[in-house]
Amino acid sequence: MGSNSLHVLKGINFDVKEGELVSIMGSSGSGKSTLLNILGMLDEADEGSYVLDNVPIKNLNEKVAAKYRNEFLGFIFQSFNLINYKTAVDNVALPMYYKGMSRKERVEKAHHYLEKVGLADWSHHLPSELSGGQKQRVAIARALASEPKVLLADEPTGALDSKTSYEVMDLIQGINDEGKTILVVTHEDDIAQMTKRIVNLKDGIIIDDSLVEQVRAQQYV
Amino acid sequence: MFNKDRWNEILEALNANKVRTFLTAFGVFWGITILVLLLALTNGLRNGVTADFGNFATNSMFMWTRGTSKPYKGLPKSRFFRYKTDDVAALREEFPELKYISPRNQLGGFQGANNVIRGTKTGAFEIYGDYPEFIKQKPMDILEGRFLSYSDINAKRKVCVIGPDVVAGLYDKNEEVIGSHIKINGVNFMVIGTFKMSNSQGDSEEEANTIFIPFTTFSLAFNYGDRVSWFALTAHDNFPITSVKERIFNLMRTRHTVHPEDERAIGHFDLSEEFGRINGLFDILSIVGYFVGILILASGVIGINNIMLIVVKERTKEIGVRRALGATPWAIKGQILQESLILTILSGMVGVAFAAFVIWGMNSILDSVGPVDNFANPSVSMQVVFVALTILILAGVLAGLIPANRATKMKPVDALRIE
Numbered sequence: 093m094g095s096n097s098l099h100v101l102k103g104i105n106f107d108v109k110e111g112e113l114v115s116i117m118g119s120s121g122s123g124k125s126t127l128l129n130i131l132g133m134l135d136e137a138d139e140g141s142y143v144l145d146n147v148p149i150k151n152l153n154e155k156v157a158a159k160y161r162n163e164f165l166g167f168i169f170q171s172f173n174l175i176n177y178k179t180a181v182d183n184v185a186l187p188m189y190y191k192g193m194s195r196k197e198r199v200e201k202a203h204h205y206l207e208k209v210g211l212a213d214w215s216h217h218l219p220s221e222l223s224g225g226q227k228q229r230v231a232i233a234r235a236l237a238s239e240p241k242v243l244l245a246d247e248p249t250g251a252l253d254s255k256t257s258y259e260v261m262d263l264i265q266g267i268n269d270e271g272k273t274i275l276v277v278t279h280e281d282d283i284a285q286m287t288k289r290i291v292n293l294k295d296g297i298i299i300d301d302s303l304v305e306q307v308r309a310q311q312y313v
Numbered sequence: 314m315f316n317k318d319r320w321n322e323i324l325e326a327l328n329a330n331k332v333r334t335f336l337t338a339f340g341v342f343w344g345i346t347i348l349v350l351l352l353a354l355t356n357g358l359r360n361g362v363t364a365d366f367g368n369f370a371t372n373s374m375f376m377w378t379r380g381t382s383k384p385y386k387g388l389p390k391s392r393f394f395r396y397k398t399d400d401v402a403a404l405r406e407e408f409p410e411l412k413y414i415s416p417r418n419q420l421g422g423f424q425g426a427n428n429v430i431r432g433t434k435t436g437a438f439e440i441y442g443d444y445p446e447f448i449k450q451k452p453m454d455i456l457e458g459r460f461l462s463y464s465d466i467n468a469k470r471k472v473c474v475i476g477p478d479v480v481a482g483l484y485d486k487n488e489e490v491i492g493s494h495i496k497i498n499g500v501n502f503m504v505i506g507t508f509k510m511s512n513s514q515g516d517s518e519e520e521a522n523t524i525f526i527p528f529t530t531f532s533l534a535f536n537y538g539d540r541v542s543w544f545a546l547t548a549h550d551n552f553p554i555t556s557v558k559e560r561i562f563n564l565m566r567t568r569h570t571v572h573p574e575d576e577r578a579i580g581h582f583d584l585s586e587e588f589g590r591i592n593g594l595f596d597i598l599s600i601v602g603y604f605v606g607i608l609i610l611a612s613g614v615i616g617i618n619n620i621m622l623i624v625v626k627e628r629t630k631e632i633g634v635r636r637a638l639g640a641t642p643w644a645i646k647g648q649i650l651q652e653s654l655i656l657t658i659l660s661g662m663v664g665v666a667f668a669a670f671v672i673w674g675m676n677s678i679l680d681s682v683g684p685v686d687n688f689a690n691p692s693v694s695m696q697v698v699f700v701a702l703t704i705l706i707l708a709g710v711l712a713g714l715i716p717a718n719r720a721t722k723m724k725p726v727d728a729l730r731i732e
Contacts, residue, residue, distance in 0.1 A: 134637060134726035154642045154721070162639020173634045173729070177329040189318055190639040238639065 100126045101137070102296040108242075108275065113268040113306075115276045115284040118293035124277045125246060127293070131275065132165055132244045133157045145241050162190050166235030170247035172227040174219040180206060180230045181215040187238035205233040209263060225256035232263060236272075243267070243274040249283055255312070261286045262309035282307075323652050326624075337620040338660030340613030341708070345664030345701055346671075348606025349693055353672045355602045357691030359595035363588070364689055370413075370450045370547045371588040374554050376561070376581045377543035378569075385572035394569045394578075396541035398532070404544075407564055410552035413450050416541040418442035418531050420498065429483065429524070430496040436482040438475075440497055440524045442531025450547050451510075458491045458506030465505075465527040471534065473497070474506040478521035500534045502526060554585045607704065614657065614708040621653050621716035632720050633728025642721040649720050653713030654706065661705035665698055 100123045108114055118124045129135035130142065133152060142149045144164055152160070166187075167173075174183045184202035185195075193201075206215050209229040219227055228248060235243050245264065249257035261283060268274050268288075276287055284290050285307045292300035327334045384390045396416070404414050420440040421428045427435040445461045453460075458474070465472055473495065480490055494501050510520040531537060546561070548554040562579045565571070571578045625632070632645055675691050 129726045132637070134729065135724070154636075158636060158639050158641040158644075161637060167637045169634075169729070173630070173637075175631055175634065177325055186635070187638040189322075190635075190641075190644060195318055234638070 100296055101130075104140075104293075104296075104298060106291060106298060106301060108273060110241075110273050111268070111271050112289060113265070113274045113276070113287045114289045114291060115278055115287040116291045116293060117279060117281075117284050119279065121295075122293040123296040124293050128244055128246055128275065128277050131242075132167060133161050158190075162187060162238055164241045166238060166240035166243045168228070168231050168235050168243060168245035168248045170250040172219070172224075172231045172251070174227055174230055174234075176219050179216050179218055180211060180222065180233075183219070183230055184234045184237050187234060191238060202233070202237060205236050206230070208236070209233045223256075224252050225259055228252060228256075228260050229263060232260070232267070236267065241273065243272060245274065245276045247277055247279070249278065249280065254282075257283065258309045258312040262313055265306070265309055319648065319651065322648060323655055326628075326648075326652060327656065330624075333620060334656065337617050338656055338663075340616035341610065341657050341660040341705070342613070342664040342667070344606070344610030344613035345661045345705065346668045347609050348603070348701060348704075349665055349668035349697065350671060351602035351606050352599060352697050353668070353675075353691040353693045355595060355598045356693060357675075357688050358598065359592070360690045360692075361686070361688040362591055362595070369584060372550060372552075372554050372585050373413075373450060373545060373547040374558055374581050374583045374585065375543055375545055376558075376565070376579060379577055379580045381571055381575055382577035383572035383575045385575070386570055388570060394571070396544065396565070396569075398539040398541055400541060400544075400565065400568060403564065403568060404546075404561065408557065408561060410548050410557050411546055412549045413446040413545070413547040415444050415447045415450060415545040415547075416528060416543075417447075417545060418528065418535075418537055418540065418542045420531075420535060428498050429479070431483040431493070434483045436479065436522075438479055438482075438522045438524050439519070440473075440526060440531075442528040442535075442537070443525050444528050447525070447545065450545055453508040453510050456507045456509055458504070460506055460508070461525060461527050466529050469529045469533055470527060471500065471502045471530055472505045472527065473502040474508055474525040475504055476521045476523045477507070477509055479524055480507055497524065497526070498535060555583055555589075558583060610704065610708065613660075614712045617653055617656055617709070617712040618715060621649060621713055622719065624652075625649060625716045625720045628720075629723065629728050629731050633723075633725050633731070636725040637729060645721050646717040649717035650710060650713040653716070654709035657705050657709030657712060658702075661701065665701060668693075 104123075104127060116124045116127060126135065130137050133149060136152060144160075147160075147164075149160065161167075174180075175186070178186070181199060181202045184205055185198040188198040188201060203212065203215060206212050209232055211226060211229055211233070214222060214226060214230075219230070222230065228251075232248075235245075243264075248264070249260055252260060257280075264274060264276070265286060274287075276283070278284055285304060286309050287304070288306050289303050290300070291298055378394055378396060381388070381390050381392045381394070398416065401414055401416050404411060418441070421438055425437045425439075427437045428440070429436050429438050443461060444466065445463055448460045455474075456477075460474055461472070464470075475490075475495075483495060484490055484493075490504055490507055493504050495504060496502075508525075526534075532539070546554065548557055558581065562581075563573065565579055566573055566575065569578075632640075635645065636642075672691055672693070679685060679689070679691075
């Protein structure tokens, strides 16, 4: 880590309402990942405020941040970030483990969410035995498992071919239809078009923020 | 902290890389094995050497007389004096600390002339005049008949208890020994018992050539009058003989008109002091054993520390993911600590078990080849096992501490970025 400070975000001001499906776009270096990390409480902004579900998120120590992340947020990563020595069901159950849920309840719920992403039959497979699309679906199930208020997806389709990408987007749209708030960072235009609102970042400021007509991924699957 | 889920988490993590887990565990396994074996061997040496004390009650001393080195009350120096039988009563009265007071006399000795005759057979044996308590100071196994008793003492019976070589020298095989008579220095004695020194090493030949007769009979039969050649004194367990002995010497000096500062006049051998010295030596050896063992164990622990550091580094991303999913720093730290603890304790327990197995093997070999000089019954006490266990737990925590801190030092966002 260099000691030089770099201002990545230079004045971001936006609100996301409950049930929205927002994509954050921008070329690399535009600050979209930094924004997502701040929203995900993995990183903290030097200035400004962040209010999530009427809870001001500030002065986080790691313990509190961990609790908030567990309660409020679900993460979907570009590289899936499944734990490779755990089976699909155990991966999905992990956030609930940190919540302190009993094992029986955890496994039950994990199965429920795996079923939801269509992988009920794969629950006892290790990540290495799954395809990329399947892995991302396990990751989505994991993100949903802690019943978060917001799902944060960092390039969820970045490592997938377009057919699988659309399948994943179809899943994300389905989850959004059920009322979950979702933020997707992407640099792919077709993926962004599948959300309901596109926020365009450039050099740390929002250059465009507009609602779009959602393209359903269903038709490509 | 020690719930079932955590256990599963840890077992999964340890199982994820079996070879490495095994190799890491081996360092600690080896360290604890060597620690326990060293202590067991030290113990074996200690047992072997203390067996040379012939089982004599250790809180004892022998006391005899020598020529005086100082003139006193008109008496010249280089004067010889002897203990008398009434010293026994005086000792008993003055020193309630003493458990056994055995006045002793002896005939014959090292390469002495033949002094015992039975029929056509003769032999040179050591003849001791003793009190019945002597068997409590020097344990021996009575093979047949009985040892001396107080009624023998009081009636001054001419009876004797003889050692195995006496039996072998004077009797034919299968001949009845008890009730037969032998002639010691021309006086007939009836054999009332045979003995074998229990657990003796070194002096067994001499001991086997021994004949015990009642002290009073000895004095009468061999013209010793009220003479006592030397004393074997044993104190009660809570009074170390070493702390009592100076007062005993002073009493003897007063009773026999010896200069109070005449150190030479009373000779003694303090068994307890010698025993203490030998024990001290082995205590030091034990400490060396601990020292070396713990150092070797330490290298094993450093191994675990090292591997845990690597594990933490390798799993940086996993740790980042876990934290993104809501793991608190303590959950992560606890897991790393517990992993290192389990690894240490598990491999340590296997090490203790293995060492116990080796010790068992050594013991059974010793049993089959018979006694070896200066080495007997290598073993460790449960206390040592608990000490080893405590060391292991401490070591496990120490080994995990640095890696655990390292694991949570990085911000989750940076940890996630690592490929």
